[in-house]
Amino acid sequence: MGNTSKKLAAKCTLLTKDEQKYVAATFRAASKNSERIREDDLIVSGKVDAVLLEKFWGPQIDPRLAQYLSNFLFGSGQQKSPTVEFNRFAELYVYNVRGTVDERMMVTYNSLGKDYNETVELPYQLLKEYCESIASTYIKILKSSSSKRARTWIEKGFKGRASHVQALGEAVAATVGGDLDSPHHHCTAEQLSKWLQTNTLLKQLAELVFLNLYGINKKAGDESPTPVPAAMPSLLPLPDGLDAMPDYPAFIDLSHIVWLNSHIPQKHQHKWRFLFSSHIHGESFSTMAGRIQDQGASILIIEDNSGYIFGGYAPVPWSLGPNFIGNEDSFLFTLAPKMRMYPATTYNNHYQYMNHHTKTLPNGLVR
Structure with missing residues (x-):
């Protein structure tokens, strides 16, 4: 690693030693060996540029997630900054991979262009799109993986179709309000906090996405900015x-x-x-x-x-x-x-039943 990466990593106590070298290498690639990433390095005409984005995060990231991460890194509205320093860049990784509920709350609010405040409600549609962007990025990472586990599913015809990926994101977001099938309009900070504590799938998806985006799974000695896919976790059997x-x-x-x-x-x-x-x-x-x-x-x-x-x-x-x-x-x-x-409702113990050559069925079953 170069001196720039070592100096950057030394400034951040959030990262482990192993994480420091990879996160610093990714930052160095994006910042062109300086101590700050300029928004101009990622943004063209007010939008995240696809070419610059691929050089930075890799081709797997959903463009919507890239915009949300840009909101967190550079801010939005009047608080927008033209540059981002290494610590903020490292926080985005740490808070998503092993952050507390409050830290993950802050990431969610800031990524969606909101200040983290207990009185601020998030539009449900915005939260749903955020979940969809994480799910989409994970499936893209999965489809580009060279692991035997992923390749076997894919080669047998199991796709990652956009409509089903969208449904996965919707399913993750739907649990925020308690009643899955009631229409959601806004979610409170209290609902969001409980949701982040109990939704293990969202946490696993986010962790795996950010491990890949930040290059934590690179092979030793590989300093290229694009991370290689991780070994597949148990999310995919x-x-x-x-x-x-x-x-x-x-x-x-x-x-x-x-x-x-x-x-x-x-x-x-x-x-x-x-x-x-x-x-x-x-x-x-x-x-x-x-x-x-x-x-x-x-x-x-x-x-x-x-x-x-x-x-x-x-x-x-x-x-x-x-x-x-x-x-x-x-x-x-x-x-x-x-x-x-x-x-199961646990109203009774009628969970499973299999029989044949019977003239009648037990109570609780209908033909």
Whole structure:
């Protein structure tokens, strides 16, 4: 590393030693070896310039997120500054990766062009677009990854379609108001604080995005300003068994996988094992039952003729019998047109049931 990078890093106690060299290298590339990044280095005619942006953050960043980050770094309105120093640049990384709730609140408000104040409400539409920009950047990073985990999904036809990426961002933002399906207009600082504390998916997405944008995952000795993709975390599970299915119809999206995987228990997030597809194995109930029995926890995903995608998570292995099985970890979900999770009510213990050759069904089930 050059002397400029070392001097810059020494000024910032927020960063670890390993982080200092990478963040300083990224800053040095953007500031052209000075102690400040000029807004003119990123902005052309009042907008973030795509060419300059790609040299700085890399091609994966969503242009909207780039504008939000510019708001945080340089300010907005009358408080706008033509330059940004290294400490502010480092704060953006640290607050997103391991910041307190208050620090993440400040980043959110400032990125959206607002001063962090408990009396200031954020327009929900603006917050939703902010979440969409983070989700979009993450999926772009995922699609450019060279990891076997990501490549297997992508080569089997799992895309990161814009409409589904947008739905992922909407699903993340929708939890800010408590009632997922009620229309949101504004969110208070109290709602935002609670949301940041409880929404683990948003935190994971932001952490992974900023690790990549700041080049923390570069290989040793690589001083290029564009970060290489990170090793894929458990947000995207390792697919097991898809290689043996050449005709598998990928009817869900990478965004669906990321969202759904974040809702199942952590012990199951690392790997998904393929069990059954009606497209490949036919529409035989006995074939399906034979392939899913005694296989551990499972996810059932269905697409109807209208394009709606929905399903359920079964935490207990399936078995044929006259009794209900399962527990309160069960949940139902929808993936399209919206991503929503519906937990068990615990009103009774009727969670899972599978049987055949019966003339009647137990209470709680209908034909």
